[in-house]
Amino acid sequence: MKKNKLMLILIVVISLLITVGCWNYREIEDLAIVTGAAVDMDPKTGKYIVTVELISPSQQQKETQISTTTMTIKGRTIFGAVRNFIEVSGKKLYWSHARVIIISEEIARKNIAPVLDWVKRDAEVRTDMYILVSREKTAGEILESKVELGKIVSYQLENAFKSGESISKFPRVQLRHFINDLSANGKSAVAATVNLKPENGKKVPQIHGAAVFKGAKQVGWFNGYETRSLLWLRDKIKGGALVEEAINIEGRNVNTTLEIYEGKTNVKPVLTDEGEIIMNVDIHSDVTIAEFDGTIKPSEKDVQNKIEREIKKDIKKRIKVTITKAQAYGSDAFGFGQAIEREMPDLWKQIESNWDEIYPQIGVKINIGIHIRGSGLAGKNIEVGD
Amino acid sequence: MFKKLKDKMIGNSDNLSLSLVKNIKLFKEIFAGDEIVIFREFNTTHSLKCCIIYVDDMADTEIINENILAPLMNKEFVTDFKQKNMIDYYINKVLLSGNIKKTSNINNIIESILYGDTVLLVDGYAEAVIIETKGWMVRQIEKPETEKVVRGPREGFNESLIINLTLIRRRLLSSDLKFKFNQIGTRTKTKYCICYLEGLTNKKILEELEKRLDEVNIDGILDSGYIQELIKDSPLSPFKTIGSTERPDTVVGRLLEGRIAVIFDGSPFALTLPYLFVENFQVNEDYYNEFIFASINRLLRYLGFFLSISVPSIYLSLTTYHQEMIPTPLLLSISASREGVPFPTVIEAILMLAVFEILREAGVRLPTPIGQTVSIVGALVLGEAAITAKLISAPMLIVVALAGISSYLIAEMMGAIIVARGAFLILSSMLGLYGYIFAIIGLFIHLMSMRSFGVPYMLTAGSLEKQDLKDTVVRVPWFMMYLRPKLITKDKLRKTVQR
Numbered sequence: 001m002k003k004n005k006l007m008l009i010l011i012v013v014i015s016l017l018i019t020v021g022c023w024n025y026r027e028i029e030d031l032a033i034v035t036g037a038a039v040d041m042d043p044k045t046g047k048y049i050v051t052v053e054l055i056s057p058s059q060q061q062k063e064t065q066i067s068t069t070t071m072t073i074k075g076r077t078i079f080g081a082v083r084n085f086i087e088v089s090g091k092k093l094y095w096s097h098a099r100v101i102i103i104s105e106e107i108a109r110k111n112i113a114p115v116l117d118w119v120k121r122d123a124e125v126r127t128d129m130y131i132l133v134s135r136e137k138t139a140g141e142i143l144e145s146k147v148e149l150g151k152i153v154s155y156q157l158e159n160a161f162k163s164g165e166s167i168s169k170f171p172r173v174q175l176r177h178f179i180n181d182l183s184a185n186g187k188s189a190v191a192a193t194v195n196l197k198p199e200n201g202k203k204v205p206q207i208h209g210a211a212v213f214k215g216a217k218q219v220g221w222f223n224g225y226e227t228r229s230l231l232w233l234r235d236k237i238k239g240g241a242l243v244e245e246a247i248n249i250e251g252r253n254v255n256t257t258l259e260i261y262e263g264k265t266n267v268k269p270v271l272t273d274e275g276e277i278i279m280n281v282d283i284h285s286d287v288t289i290a291e292f293d294g295t296i297k298p299s300e301k302d303v304q305n306k307i308e309r310e311i312k313k314d315i316k317k318r319i320k321v322t323i324t325k326a327q328a329y330g331s332d333a334f335g336f337g338q339a340i341e342r343e344m345p346d347l348w349k350q351i352e353s354n355w356d357e358i359y360p361q362i363g364v365k366i367n368i369g370i371h372i373r374g375s376g377l378a379g380k381n382i383e384v385g386d
Numbered sequence: 387m388f389k390k391l392k393d394k395m396i397g398n399s400d401n402l403s404l405s406l407v408k409n410i411k412l413f414k415e416i417f418a419g420d421e422i423v424i425f426r427e428f429n430t431t432h433s434l435k436c437c438i439i440y441v442d443d444m445a446d447t448e449i450i451n452e453n454i455l456a457p458l459m460n461k462e463f464v465t466d467f468k469q470k471n472m473i474d475y476y477i478n479k480v481l482l483s484g485n486i487k488k489t490s491n492i493n494n495i496i497e498s499i500l501y502g503d504t505v506l507l508v509d510g511y512a513e514a515v516i517i518e519t520k521g522w523m524v525r526q527i528e529k530p531e532t533e534k535v536v537r538g539p540r541e542g543f544n545e546s547l548i549i550n551l552t553l554i555r556r557r558l559l560s561s562d563l564k565f566k567f568n569q570i571g572t573r574t575k576t577k578y579c580i581c582y583l584e585g586l587t588n589k590k591i592l593e594e595l596e597k598r599l600d601e602v603n604i605d606g607i608l609d610s611g612y613i614q615e616l617i618k619d620s621p622l623s624p625f626k627t628i629g630s631t632e633r634p635d636t637v638v639g640r641l642l643e644g645r646i647a648v649i650f651d652g653s654p655f656a657l658t659l660p661y662l663f664v665e666n667f668q669v670n671e672d673y674y675n676e677f678i679f680a681s682i683n684r685l686l687r688y689l690g691f692f693l694s695i696s697v698p699s700i701y702l703s704l705t706t707y708h709q710e711m712i713p714t715p716l717l718l719s720i721s722a723s724r725e726g727v728p729f730p731t732v733i734e735a736i737l738m739l740a741v742f743e744i745l746r747e748a749g750v751r752l753p754t755p756i757g758q759t760v761s762i763v764g765a766l767v768l769g770e771a772a773i774t775a776k777l778i779s780a781p782m783l784i785v786v787a788l789a790g791i792s793s794y795l796i797a798e799m800m801g802a803i804i805v806a807r808g809a810f811l812i813l814s815s816m817l818g819l820y821g822y823i824f825a826i827i828g829l830f831i832h833l834m835s836m837r838s839f840g841v842p843y844m845l846t847a848g849s850l851e852k853q854d855l856k857d858t859v860v861r862v863p864w865f866m867m868y869l870r871p872k873l874i875t876k877d878k879l880r881k882t883v884q885r
Contacts (some may be wrong), residue, residue: 021816027731028705029724033717057722064722096710097717124710155714 031094032085035068036154038102038139039078039115047074048115050081051140052093053154068152070144078118095124099158101175102132102194104139108211108218113182120179127176130161133211133218135195142194145203153205157194160207166240168231169224170207182216185352186337189213190230193221214331222322229322232283232315233334235265242290247310250294256307257291261373267339270365271347277362279336283315284369289376299375312368319366327360336362402490406435406509413439416496423499430458434472435509444502446521453482454504454517473511481506485518497575524549530632530654532797538674539635547577547651553634554581554649558641562586570599570613570650574606577651578613581637586644588876591660591839595646610653619843620836624802627838629661636670644875660838660874662845664858666798667691672861681860688859690795695806695829697789698735699814699822701781706731707818723779732815734778738786739811741768743804746790841874 033055040049051072058065073088075081085093107115119125134142143153164172170192173181181189190210196203210222210230222230231237241260246253266282289307292298298307326333337355341348351358402409410425417423427437438454457480477486489495490513495505502520527549530542543550551565566580578599582592598617607613610630619627631637632654637647640658648657667687672680704712705720712720727734745764749757769787772778793803806829813821836843846854853869856862870877 017813017816021821024818025706026709027724028709028717028721029727031709031721033721055718055721057718058725064719066718066722094709097714099714126710 030091032089032091033094034098035152036098036100036102036143036157038104038134038143039107040104040138040140041107041110042074043106047076048078048081049074049138049140050078051143052082052085053143053152054093055152066152070140072140078115079122082118095122096126098125098129098154100130100132100154100161102134102139102142103191104134105211105218107139108133108191108213111216112213112218113216116175116179116182119175127174127179129175130158131173131175131178131191132157132194132207133191135193135209135221142196142205145196145205157205157207161192164207165238166242168228168237168241169209170227171210171231171234171236182213184335184338186332186339186341186348186355187335188215188331188333190222190333212326212329212331212333214329219329219331220325222325225318226322226325229315229319230326230333232263232265232319233267233281233323235263235267237263237265237285239263243287243311243315244291245311245314247307247314249306249310250296254292254294256289256293256311258287258311258370258372259290261286261288267334267336269336269340269343269347271344277340277347277351277358279339279362279364281319281364281366282369283367284371286371286373288374289372292375292381295381297380298372299379304372304375308370308372312370315370316366316368320364323364327362330356330360332359402492402507402512402514404510404512406437406507409507409514410437412492413495416492426455428455428459431460437507438504439499439507440504440519441499441502444500444522445504445519449483449519449521450504454506454519457482471511473508473513473515476506476508477515481515481517483517483519487516488513489516490514500575501577527553533631533633533636533670535671535674538671539633541634542632543634543649543654543656545652545654547579547649550634550649550654550656551579551581554637554641554647557634557638558583563641568599570602571604571606574608576607579649581641581647581649583641583644586642586870586875586877587646588644588874591841591874592646594839595648595659599648607650608652610648610650610655610657613648613650614657619838623832623836624805625663625833625836625843626666626798626802627659627661627836627843629658629665630655631658632656633670639670639673643870644877660841662838662841662871663833663843663847664845666796668857673864677861677863684860687795690792691799691803694789694793694795694803695810696822697785697792698739698807699810699825700819701785702731702735702811703814703818703822706815720779720781723781726776727779728777731782732811734782735786735811735815738778738782739789739807742786742790845871845874 034052035055036053038051040051041047042049049072051070053068053070056067056069058067071085071088073081073084075084082093085091101119103112103115119129120127132142136142145153161172164170171190173189173191178189178191181187190212192207193209193211194205194207197206209224210227211218212220212222228237228243231241237260239261241263242257243260244255244257246255248254263283263285265284266280268280268282270278270280272278289298289304292307296303298304323334332355336359337348337352340351402412410427413423414425422442423439424442425437425439427435430436436458438450440450458476473488477488495514495516498516499505502522504517504519506515506517508515524546525544527541527544529540533542541553543553555563560583562584564582564584566582567577568580569575569577580592580595580599595617599613602613602616604612604616614626614628614630615621617628629640631640634656637649637656637658641647645658645660648659650657667684669683669687672684675683705724709717724731729737741764745760745768749760749764752760769783773780773783789807793800793807796803806825809828810822810825813825815821817824834842834844834847846858849855854871856867856869
């Protein structure tokens with residue numbers, strides 16, 4: 001009896017393993033590993049053109065060589081195009097290691113949401129990919145620009161994002177944040193932009209600036225300075241970032257670079273007596289002087305105060321310009337709406353439906369506290385002798 | 387049925403007769419055809435007919451000549467022996483031997499003869515004298531081959547029961563140390579000895595051990611391994627539930643923890659019990675080295691156990707089911723090295739593991755000079771060439787080598803590890819990490835369900851009490867260890883307490 005029972009269990013286990021086992025078994029070398037993808041639209045047919053960068057690893061004797069190829073496939077939907085790839089290469093694309101997705105300006109201006117739907121839905125694609133909008137004619141040509149033999153364009157772009165903290169000229173937006181912002185009320189999405197920069201006769205991709213969205217449509221661009229103002233307002237400027245300005249001291253413009261130790265931005269809406277909403281922006285930052293082109297000594301307290309004053313003025317000016325531009329676009333990229341919802345939920349309920357009309361008229365009060373903590377290792381400037 | 391057979395084999399129910407001639411004839415019949423048994427007939431100084439029987443070379447002829455024959459044949463006895471029992475007289479006054487006894491049981495006599503003692507038969511008496519003359523050659527006490535140490539005593543057991551017992555006794559000069567002799571094997575009649583410390587040992591475990599040993603029915607044992615297998619709990623499990631060691635210091639260490647040791651004549655491996663899972667990871671050197679270094683080694687052994695059963699299956703499930711869990715650069719290099727390899731990863735893994743076990747088994751019993759050839763052929767030719775020829779991918783070779791080498795950290799468990807590794811590999815080849823987790827759960831259910839002589843095999847594994855964990859994953863300093871494991875021993879307190 002006991003033996004029969006054991007046999008029965010054994011048969012059940014074995015048949016279970018044989019029938020349902022090995023599901024999704026794939027050998028690693030049969031994968032076509034995607035590192036990044038670019039999405040364009042064929043203007044004539046309206047079909048999507050998906051360009052993928054693939055890794056084709058090979059091993060000669062003991063050296064491992066990793067080279068990349070790009071392939072272009074068309075399809076009515078993104079996933080359709082991705083599956084059509086099998087017709088060409090016989091392999092299924094493997095998306096778990098894709099790190100960037102580049103969207104063409106054309107699609108971004110039209111409607112970006114359908115492109116992202118598959119990306120969000122599919123289990124294999126990761127939503128911590130970085131999203132970029134191409135400033136070139138097509139998005140595909142970014143991936144096709146060969147940086148160097150053996151270099152992977154997508155991973156180079158990813159690395160730029162990873163170390164982007166200390167440059168603050170483009171927003172480091174991952175797909176999940178982008179999708180969150182896209183679906184949020186009271187906050188518009190932004191994405192970094194990429195263009196090709198001529199270098200030694202070749203064209204290399206460069207991430208610079210931001211694309212500003214209103215809803216699912218791109219409405220405009222921000223350049224590098226504007227992007228930095230955007231990041232100030234989004235509280236994304238942290239330690240390591242740089243501020244470079246030409247400030248007016250000693251009666252001329254002196255180039256000054258400040259490195260930020262700590263940055264903190266508070267956005268608080270205030271309701272005035274007249275019933276107007278004013279955004280109170282408090283920027284506080286501890287900095288150190290990284291570069292100073294003047295003749296006066298920045299290690300002295302009064303000189304530092306002077307620099308602080310001038311820098312504040314400059315940053316304030318730039319932020320004002322940026323806000324005006326965004327208000328003209330009608331894009332609440334700074335999340336002012338969310339700030340109101342957070343601080344004054346009752347008010348937000350009243351104005352939520354016509355926030356689009358209120359937002360461009362909203363007043364902003366900027367209060368900047370820059371505090372210079374030191375002048376680097378040098379006490380005085382380089383004195384040029386004879 | 388067996389009982390009948392046993393009777394037939396042992397069944398000499400005859401008694402000694404008064405006539406020496408008849409007695410000699412009786413023994414010559416018993417030992418008919420066995421020419422190594424020597425019958426030496428002689429007359430004492432008083433012309434009393436005697437005969438000694440012994441086995442050539444088992445008995446020390448020098449002792450026989452000087453301590454038995456010489457006194458009996460040369461010594462002038464005091465007369466007036468007619469009223470006396472001559473056998474008692476010889477025992478009391480003539481024979482020079484420390485261990486001497488009188489018996490009329492034929493089976494006892496036969497056993498003594500075969501065990502190297504000498505039997506003296508005297509005409510006119512239906513009794514015999516057994517004189518201890520054991521004197522066969524034994525191996526020197528050498529360094530134990532299987533359990534080498536850097537720090538610690540270098541003596542190992544040899545094949546002689548008595549010498550092994552002296553090695554233990556010398557380390558434990560307590561009158562609490564008890565030796566209980568018995569024999570096992572209907573034909574080999576192997577002597578064994580149960581050693582334990584009175585007052586420390588749990589009497590129930592001792593009774594259980596004796597019960598199991600009594601129930602053993604086998605014609606012969608050549609090594610303690612027979613018994614280890616015959617009396618262990620969970621007899622089909624690949625895990626050991628009875629420990630074995632070649633080192634007297636290890637035996638004494640375990641006796642002091644309240645365990646019991648059994649030593650068999652002819653085997654240099656003593657059995658210790660109960661044996662727990664953690665003991666696989668405890669090495670005697672842990673207790674001789676300072677505790678930090680010892681704890682590091684302990685941790686390494688646990689890590690080695692984990693690695694050697696898990697690495698091939700984890701590698702397999704990651705590369706064939708869960709490629710998204712591999713960091714990208716690693717994925718690329720694995721992918722590159724797999725390019726052009728003809729076998730699926732599972733087959734590759736099974737093949738390489740088999741090759742590793744073949745090399746291990748081939749190397750174990752070979753003479754050292756040939757053994758080196760095996761390792762060169764194995765490492766260079768098979769490994770290097772297989773990769774260059776693209777038959778095997780390099781990461782797989784690394785994985786298999788890592789798993790194989792780690793298993794040497796816990797050589798005690800080699801068999802169990804190979805079985806577990808295979809099961810893990812097959813499950814994860816079919817179900818990926820899901821299968822691996824199943825295998826882990828199965829392994830733990832198995833380990834948790836086992837017992838060794840009534841003591842849970844995984845004793846203290848689920849405990850979070852400080853005292854229980856002091857000698858498990860780490861070894862705490864000696865001054866902090868003052869309790870023994872409570873289920874094993876009767877007396878928990880390790881440090882001496884004045885009573």
